[in-house]
Amino acid sequence: MSVVYLTRRDPSRNLARFYRMLMAPTLFGEWALIREWGRIGSGGTVRADPYPNAGAALLAMQALVREKKKRGYVMKTAEPV
Known part of the structure; x- marks a missing residue:
């Protein structure tokens, strides 16, 4: 399972966002790209x-x-708990 965690912060605009992605096999032999995004510190929206x-x-x-980095997100090495 591969996990990517990106954040975007801009204190002047009160902006603190996260974007998390992971790949996982499904029960039907396919793979799912699971994405979660939202404000840091709160639950996010999830899409598979x-x-x-x-x-x-x-x-x-x-x-x-690539798209998220263009919008100002930076990759984090470890996901916060």
Whole structure:
């Protein structure tokens, strides 16, 4: 299971956001890209998108990481508990 955790902070705009993604196999032999996003410190919105294989899910995750970095998100090495 691969997990990516991104954050975006801007104190002048009272902005503190997170975006978390992970890949997991489904019960039907597919792979799911599970995404959660929202304000840091609160529960977020969760979405799971199915993909036919792990490679397709990984490509989708990489595309989302690039998109989020363009919007000012930075990757964190460890997810807070």
